[in-house]
Amino acid sequence: MGINPPRPLREDDDVNAFDCGQSSLNKWLQNHAWRNQQTGVSRTNVICDSGTGIVVGFVTLSSGAIERVSMPRKDRHGKPDPIPLTLLGQLAIDQNYAGQKLGHSLLFFALKTAKAMSEKIGSFGVLTHPLNEDARKFYLHYGFENIPGDTHGAMLLRMKDIEASGF
Numbered sequence: 001m002g003i004n005p006p007r008p009l010r011e012d013d014d015v016n017a018f019d020c021g022q023s024s025l026n027k028w029l030q031n032h033a034w035r036n037q038q039t040g041v042s043r044t045n046v047i048c049d050s051g052t053g054i055v056v057g058f059v060t061l062s063s064g065a066i067e068r069v070s071m072p073r074k075d076r077h078g079k080p081d082p083i084p085l086t087l088l089g090q091l092a093i094d095q096n097y098a099g100q101k102l103g104h105s106l107l108f109f110a111l112k113t114a115k116a117m118s119e120k121i122g123s124f125g126v127l128t129h130p131l132n133e134d135a136r137k138f139y140l141h142y143g144f145e146n147i148p149g150d151t152h153g154a155m156l157l158r159m160k161d162i163e164a165s166g167f
């Protein structure tokens, strides 16, 4: 039994049993992800258990922007306002599959996708708004930085650093 590689969310995907321990993320996947996929405002990719076919993880990306004043001083110079970037909206793994490097794999998939897209659509970096301190530690582990000037607690990984890491 294994896990299939990430692929775009489908309307008939089995997401009802998904439980990452954060009800807002579970509900977002169950109630909003497909509608957002249809309207094009976000793109969700899922990983599924190859035996049961059920969704065991997902990650969501969109285009986004952040007000220049929210950014550290060193990042403001010579940039438009707002500064374009890639928004990592949601990333979660079902609790039954935690600790198997699936979050790592989905994050790398997202960074690779963001880097590839940034060659066609400008993006200063990947921005996310972690739900809680536990999630914040996960992103810190991968080099995301807190953006203290952002009132929503954003974290950022700059595209130049993603590139320097070989993505």
Ligand SMILES: CC(C)(COP(=O)(O)OP(=O)(O)OC[C@H]1O[C@@H](n2cnc3c(N)ncnc32)[C@H](O)[C@@H]1OP(=O)(O)O)[C@@H](O)C(=O)NCCC(=O)NCCS
Binding pocket: 020, 021, 022, 025, 089, 090, 091, 092, 093, 094, 097, 098, 099, 100, 101, 102, 103, 104, 105, 129, 130, 131, 132, 134, 135, 136, 137, 138, 141
């Ligand atoms: C955070 C989450 C995605 C991690 O997924 P996971 O598959 O269990 O994590 P992985 O097995 O891929 O862990 C990869 C690495 O991250 C580390 N890690 C995992 N969760 C961590 C956390 N909360 N804090 C710090 N490090 C963490 C692991 O120790 C591991 O480190 P290593 O490579 O040095 O061994 C998952 O726990 C989850 O879905 N949580 C609930 C939803 C959530 O908060 N999502 C993020 C915000 S939107």
